[in-house]
Amino acid sequence: MSSGKIMKPKNKNFYMKNNRKKSNNIDVNFKGFLCSCNNREKDCIKESYNILNKAAEELYGSTKEETEKLEDVQETDISDEIAKEVEDLKSDNTNSKHKFNSYDSGAKNLVFIRTRLENPVEIAEHIVKNVYDTKQQQTRFLIRLVPIETTCKAYINDIEKAFEPLAEKHFKNDAKTFSIVYNHRNNNSLSKDEVIKKLQTKFHL
Numbered sequence: 001m002s003s004g005k006i007m008k009p010k011n012k013n014f015y016m017k018n019n020r021k022k023s024n025n026i027d028v029n030f031k032g033f034l035c036s037c038n039n040r041e042k043d044c045i046k047e048s049y050n051i052l053n054k055a056a057e058e059l060y061g062s063t064k065e066e067t068e069k070l071e072d073v074q075e076t077d078i079s080d081e082i083a084k085e086v087e088d089l090k091s092d093n094t095n096s097k098h099k100f101n102s103y104d105s106g107a108k109n110l111v112f113i114r115t116r117l118e119n120p121v122e123i124a125e126h127i128v129k130n131v132y133d134t135k136q137q138q139t140r141f142l143i144r145l146v147p148i149e150t151t152c153k154a155y156i157n158d159i160e161k162a163f164e165p166l167a168e169k170h171f172k173n174d175a176k177t178f179s180i181v182y183n184h185r186n187n188n189s190l191s192k193d194e195v196i197k198k199l200q201t202k203f204h205l
Contacts, residue, residue, distance in 0.1 A: 032148050034144075044141045099116040110185070
């Protein structure tokens with residue numbers, strides 16, 4: 001039996017905001033960095049931009065400013081901030097080099113920073129070397145920065161296909177020791193043992 005209450009339709013802004021959130025998710029074949037923090041995602045993004053831009057400039061030389069400066073970051077909801085950056089990414093010059101944009105990872109305290117630069121591993125190694133050489137703390141809110149060479153859907157076949165060129169690139173002509181580390185968030189459909197066994201076969205190219 002009805003309670004007699006009339007449900008008001010959701011306003012236009014509600015649907016617009018939800019649509020924007022869907023557009024800033026991580027897609028396949030992205031390169032970048034997975035950045036972890038402790039409840040301070042906006043501050044983590046700012047620090048990530050700073051440290052990545054600095055490393056890119058030191059490695060490849062300076063170009064025009066391409067990410068938001070600290071003083072330009074407004075106190076807005078993080079989903080709105082990321083959505084704005086997605087729109088900026090669509091309109092930016094695709095030939096720009098030093099480009100970093102944040103994406104919603106879908107997991108709390110994890111932010112994905114996409115780059116158009118070719119080698120995120122080289123950038124991460126440069127940052128680590130700088131910290132080691134200077135013995136100085138570089139960040140307060142960015143806890144960990146992991147370089148990502150590619151992204152894919154969380155299905156075993158997609159993981160296999162995405163990993164094959166990486167295995168050939170890093171292991172085909174050079175014997176190396178390796179470790180497969182399996183971590184997951186918001187996904188219980190994959191089996192850790194299945195993923196590890198499938199990837200192990202790719203080292204015998």
